[in-house]
Amino acid sequence: MRTPEELPSDLPSYFSVTDARERGLGWARVRRSDLRAPYSGIRARIVDPVGTSLSERCAEYAPRLADWQFFSHETALGLHGAPMPEWPYRPELHVSAHRPTREPRVPGIRGHRLQLREPATQAGIRGLPVEHPVRAWRQAGTTWRLDDLIAAGDYLVSGARPLASIAELAEEIEVMGDLRSRLLSRALSEIRVGVRSARETKLRLVLVRGGLPVPEVNWVLRDRAGRAVAELDLAFPRWRVAAEYDGRVHEMDSSQFAKDSDRWDRVRAQGWQHVRVMNHHMSGGAQLAVAKVRRALVDAGWRPGH
Template identity: 55%
Template sequence: MTRLQPLPGGLPERFHVAHAMEKGASRTRLRASDLSAPFHGVRSLSLGEADTILDRCRSYVPRLAPGQFFSHETVFVLRGLSTPEWPYVPRIHVSAHRPAREPRTHGVVGHRLQTREPAIDVGPEGMPIENAVRAWRQCGRLWGLDDLVAGADALLAGRHPIASLGDLEEEVALMGDVRGGILRRSLALARPGVRSPRETHLRLLLVRRGFPEPDVNVDIFSTRGEFVAEIDLAFAAWRVAVEYDGRVHAEDPRQFARDADRWAAIRDAGWDHVRILNHHLRGGGAPAVAMVRAALIRAGWRPGL
């Protein structure tokens, strides 16, 4: 069996073919079976197929030319923000502002953007990524309305939001809307404070079914004024609390016990507590709608009044 020549020292796990050849590697050595080729012109010491966008972005980094950066929905993936759910599969998008050239290679969607001052942020492991506000607007050509609302909610969430509603509105005003005004429509539906895309989709579902719009992430207190819980969606006038339960802790008995005590405390504070699970949202969400409707009617709400 032919023994492979060692690779030049100092090569990272993923490297550009040209860089390796500058260090003395031959073309024959770079075609050997101990290396994988995740992208044209890139070699990896790992033979396993990259199965996440982060892995594939790592593999693409050696190909990034000056002025190129990850953009569009790839930014949301790399930041751990909301993206459309399966069966939608986000792709790797790489952009460059004119006059720089966008990439043209298999496995990557290239974009040549308008001439504009770049606003590149630093992503995971130092990857250059588009500014999140700009990336959200870029997703306007890719995502449906509800997913754009969830994406905007993700940028507005938390104690230290990535962006403000004004930032998003300014970006749309400056660069223009797309697809019949879908960005402005999504901003009209976005709300600060939402903690998950499932909360966004549940809120939109309930409002479209004729319910009053619930407040987002409301603190409720006991009759003695003690903090009880923060509620995902609150119909305060009827004291109905609606929460999406992702069942992350379903296999943790201690967490389940803490959750059960919390649910009891919410009820003791005089609120009707409605827990929406994943299966309640399937098939158009009819079970979730029915559960919330029943709770509101018990509390005195009447449709159309």
């Protein structure tokens, strides 16, 4: 069997057949088995798509984007780094265009023709055109559940350089309208600034919905001299109880586990109870997680309704 001719060195990993033809490649070459056809008219040097990241999936399709089209909805949120719904959920690729231009109609792509509106597209990973995160958050509400929207909202308004503010999310709802059952407004009411992870969001929600007090998010514990001892994911300062979701595989991160163990000791030395919630505590409706934190709060003097 003949070895395929070398592809031009400046040809991207993902390219259009039209581009390849303009560079002098024949039809037979772009049909060879060392290239994959993720979409009609597109070729990819990567043969095995298993494990392909969201950004790579978008890069595969990018050569087909028209000048007025961009990645939107959950695809845009993912490209901005927001947490996606948990496995086995697999985000689809959403590509939009504003009226009167046309959205794509390609198998494997969710095309959307949006209302006539001033575009707010940003340059994302690999220079891909990506919808503004605030707009993408609202768009994701057409398919996502409440808790997934809360986790994504927590991500957008947190971090050293937040991608949005609660006020901007509220303005987007006011301008463009809410969705079914006031889904976006309900999500907005539970979004908190300063959250570190989607797991932290998940734990906070199950605790509050389990009838426990509303915890402080990433609360800094200080000693009597005012020195910072530790930042606590979820804190109940009145009862000196801290809860944290510890879902890591520590056998693969022994150094970090040792540091955290010392940190937990420092927290307990200040007279606090430190509740570690593991993955198995969160299964089956997270009843075990709620019970662990409730027990610590009751031991510290909390009573339901007080």
